[in-house]
Each structure stands twice: as C-alpha cells, then as structure tokens.
Amino acid sequence: MKALLCKQHGLPDTLVVEELPDPLPGPGEVVVDMKAAGVNFPDVLIIQNKYQFKPALPFSPGAELAGTIAAVGDGVKGFAVGDRVIASTGHGAFAEKVKVPAKRLTALPDTLDFDTGAAFILTYGTSWHAIKDRAALQPGEAMLVLGAAGGVGLAAIEIGKALGATVIAAASSQDKLAVCREHGADATIDYGSEDLRERIKDLTAGKGPDVVYDPVGGGYAEPAFRSIAWRGRYLVVGFASGDIPKLPLNLALLKGAAVIGVFWGDYVAREPASFKRDLHALFDLVAHGRLKPHISARYPLAQGAQALDDMMNRRVIGKVIITN
Ligand SMILES: NC(=O)c1ccc[n+]([C@@H]2O[C@H](COP(=O)([O-])OP(=O)(O)OC[C@H]3O[C@@H](n4cnc5c(N)ncnc54)[C@H](OP(=O)(O)O)[C@@H]3O)[C@@H](O)[C@H]2O)c1
Known part of the structure; x- marks a missing residue:
C-alpha cells in the first residue's frame, strides 16, 4: 500500500x-x-x-x-x-x-x-465541545468567531447558529467572509482591512460578544478580549497565526470574564462517553440539515x-x- x-x-x-x-x-x-x-x-x-x-x-x-x-x-x-x-x-x-x-x-x-x-469529527467535535460544553453558549447570546472560514471556524459558525446564537464571523478576505455568510454568519468583519475592536463595538451596540471563539491567537486575541461582554467566555482553541498571545488578566477581572482552554484530543481520551454523546448530537444536526x-x-x-x-x-x- x-x-x-x-x-x-x-x-x-x-x-x-x-x-x-x-x-x-x-x-x-x-x-x-x-x-x-x-x-x-x-x-x-x-x-x-x-x-x-x-x-x-x-x-x-x-x-x-x-x-x-x-x-x-x-x-x-x-x-x-x-x-x-x-x-x-x-x-x-x-x-x-x-x-x-x-x-x-x-x-x-x-x-x-x-x-x-x-x-x-475533528472540526465539529472540537467546536461542539468548545461552544456547548466549555462556554455553555445560550440562545440569544452573541458569539464572535476568529479565523471563521477555517475548519474549526466554519463549524463554530454553524454550531453557534444551531444553538440559537447571533454569530459574528471574522476572517482575512471578502471571499472567506462570503462563505461564512453562506454557512449562517449574521455579520462579518474583515480583520485584514477593518479595525476589529471598532467593528465589534458597532455590531454589538457596544456590549461585546458573550463568547469569543479563537483558533488564531496572535494580534487578534487582545482586541477581541478587550471587547468581550460582561460575564464573557473567551475560548482558547488554537494559535494558527503561530503566535501564542499574552492577555492582561486585569481585563478578565474588569469584565467578570473567563478564559477557557479547549483541548479536544484529551477530552476524547478522558471522557469517551461524553464524546460519543457529542457525536450523536452532531450526526442528528447533520441529518436535519443544520450542519453542512x-x-x-x-x-x-x-x-x-x-x-x-x-x-x-x-x-x-x-x-x-x-x-x-
Ligand atoms: N484545541 C483543540 O482541541 C483544537 C482542535 C482542532 C484544531 N485546533 C487548532 O485550531 C486552529 C485552527 O485549525 P483548523 O484545522 O481550523 O485550521 P484552518 O482551517 O487552517 O483555519 C485556521 C484559520 O486561521 C487563520 N490564520 C491566521 N493567521 C494564520 C497563519 N499565519 N497561518 C494559517 N492560518 C492563519 C486563517 O484564517 P484567516 O486567513 O481568515 O485569518 C485560517 O482560516 C489550529 O491552531 C489548530 O491546531 C485546536
């Protein structure tokens, strides 16, 4: 072979x-x-x-x-x-x-x-564990997804919509953002050409997103965390930019916010029954056309x-x- x-x-x-x-x-x-x-x-x-x-x-x-x-x-x-x-x-x-x-x-x-x-499995499994289990995203909340046209990002958009949230997708080009809209994003930010903090403020009427889903890290992390809503949850998913950011923790105090790590591979190994339950919930959403x-x-x-x-x-x- x-x-x-x-x-x-x-x-x-x-x-x-x-x-x-x-x-x-x-x-x-x-x-x-x-x-x-x-x-x-x-x-x-x-x-x-x-x-x-x-x-x-x-x-x-x-x-x-x-x-x-x-x-x-x-x-x-x-x-x-x-x-x-x-x-x-x-x-x-x-x-x-x-x-x-x-x-x-x-x-x-x-x-x-x-x-x-x-x-x-990998993208939807990761995003489901992150958003549903770790961040407990609620219907009516707002979620910002960075790197939103990537594998885990696009899955995060669809899962956020399936859970009843408003989803803001951020990516580096209009072509990528068009695909994010096709997959359900309510609003988009081109962080290649637009000011991330200003756009988040405009799109959330100054309140900020309840959940930030971050698979990119680097220079986007701090402006996104500074924009988060009161009681916000910041999901640390990955560092595709190659740069692990350092966040000033006073921001967590000021917003009553949580920085939440996501490690899907270890979750699967440590909690296999929960993972199987996740997969069946995800299969059900695909069968009903909610995930594509x-x-x-x-x-x-x-x-x-x-x-x-x-x-x-x-x-x-x-x-x-x-x-x-
Ligand atoms: N925590 C976990 O359990 C877990 C599980 C799976 C994956 N991950 C991590 O999640 C991240 C994304 O994985 P993925 O499979 O979704 O990757 P992907 O499809 O390549 O998406 C990553 C996105 O990051 C953005 N990006 C920004 N700077 C980049 C750079 N310098 N190089 C490449 N991409 C860059 C790109 O979007 P723009 O061009 O729009 O910025 C790209 O669409 C990776 O760091 C991966 O290791 C973590």
Whole structure:
C-alpha cells in the first residue's frame, strides 16, 4: 500500500509517498481501507515537530479518516469487515490502509458519505465541545468567531447558529467572509482591512460578544478580549497565526470574564462517553440539515503535501480532504 510519509521533520515539501507493507491488525485493532482523510491544522504542526504530540519517525500524518474495515484483530467487538466507519487517528490517516484501535472507531451513519465523514469529527467535535460544553453558549447570546472560514471556524459558525446564537464571523478576505455568510454568519468583519475592536463595538451596540471563539491567537486575541461582554467566555482553541498571545488578566477581572482552554484530543481520551454523546448530537444536526460540512478541495494521496501547504499558507476555506 502507498502512504504519505514524514521521514524527517520539516515543511510539507519534505513529505514523500512510498510503498509500504500492508498493516495487520493486532489485538483490539482493525485495518481500515481509507476512502477519504480530513486535513487539519495540527497535521502541519506535527510534521514540523511543533505539535504537543510527537510520533516517532517515519510516520504518516493525518488525524481523521472515513473508510471501510478491511481486517479485524482479536477481541474486537461490534465491528466487522466491510463496515463503514470514521475514526480520529491522531496521525497515520494519510495512507491507503490504516491500522486503528477499535475504540477510536465510530460507525458512519448512512446519511453521511465518506468525504463528509472524513471532514467531520475533528472540526465539529472540537467546536461542539468548545461552544456547548466549555462556554455553555445560550440562545440569544452573541458569539464572535476568529479565523471563521477555517475548519474549526466554519463549524463554530454553524454550531453557534444551531444553538440559537447571533454569530459574528471574522476572517482575512471578502471571499472567506462570503462563505461564512453562506454557512449562517449574521455579520462579518474583515480583520485584514477593518479595525476589529471598532467593528465589534458597532455590531454589538457596544456590549461585546458573550463568547469569543479563537483558533488564531496572535494580534487578534487582545482586541477581541478587550471587547468581550460582561460575564464573557473567551475560548482558547488554537494559535494558527503561530503566535501564542499574552492577555492582561486585569481585563478578565474588569469584565467578570473567563478564559477557557479547549483541548479536544484529551477530552476524547478522558471522557469517551461524553464524546460519543457529542457525536450523536452532531450526526442528528447533520441529518436535519443544520450542519453542512464545506469541502472546498479534494487531493489524491500523491498530492497530499500540496493540501498541507495550502492549509499552512491560509489558502484553504472550510475543509480539504485527501481521497483514495
Ligand atoms: N484545541 C483543540 O482541541 C483544537 C482542535 C482542532 C484544531 N485546533 C487548532 O485550531 C486552529 C485552527 O485549525 P483548523 O484545522 O481550523 O485550521 P484552518 O482551517 O487552517 O483555519 C485556521 C484559520 O486561521 C487563520 N490564520 C491566521 N493567521 C494564520 C497563519 N499565519 N497561518 C494559517 N492560518 C492563519 C486563517 O484564517 P484567516 O486567513 O481568515 O485569518 C485560517 O482560516 C489550529 O491552531 C489548530 O491546531 C485546536
């Protein structure tokens, strides 16, 4: 089988496609024929050895996939050869065949095709855990989403609308903001050309957003936090800008506000039953047309490095996937 491999840490152009022996499932594992694998920002970090999780070289990146089970190891219950599944893998999904612990599998509902299934768990799982569980967003509240046309950002817009909030989307271009509006954003801010604080003030009649969803960090964090409403919740989701901001904590005191960390991967590992409950709530929202994963491009495995390069250089809108 073919796999996209990271043999030395570096930028996407250091990745290579190589032929490897087919994996065999050990006890409690299955092998999945990958049909589609979602590309996520952590893939860009993991190949540069900049992610919190550091697999030994050589490895394939790829944190989530959809496919059919090709082989089942001893002791696996509830899954059989031929089943349609999705899985969060951490890494390893950018290969034709992927060995996955059975506990990381979820049956793919008939309502979802493989491409959608591959573009779903990580972004919607993260944004649901962040917004519903950590921030407890309420109907009628206002939420500001930074990096709103990215993977977790677009999912955050749709989840905010499904929960009855007013959603303000902030992104770096009018093309990106147009997609945010298509996915439900009530108002938009082009932070490439507009003053973030002034626009937030205008759009919230001076009150500020109740929740700020921040997967970008860098220079947007402080103006967004300064704008937050009384009893606001600031969700620390990621640092796609490459810069971890430092916030003056007097601002938290002055607004009675909370800075809330979001670590979806550890949440899944520590609270698996809650994660399964989240997934079923999300499947239900997709089945009712309330969530519409946006796949803007598909790449064959041989061009996987290009997918990562596009993500790194802010060219991706919504999700891109690698197909097999
Ligand atoms: N906490 C968790 O559990 C968790 C889970 C999943 C992902 N994450 C993190 O969330 C962040 C977003 O992930 P994603 O998969 O949604 O990525 P993505 O699709 O690439 O979206 C990130 C967005 O950040 C903005 N951005 C600003 N400066 C950037 C830069 N220098 N390089 C790249 N993007 C930049 C871009 O929007 P504009 O061009 O509009 O600014 C882009 O759309 C990442 O930091 C990721 O590690 C965290």
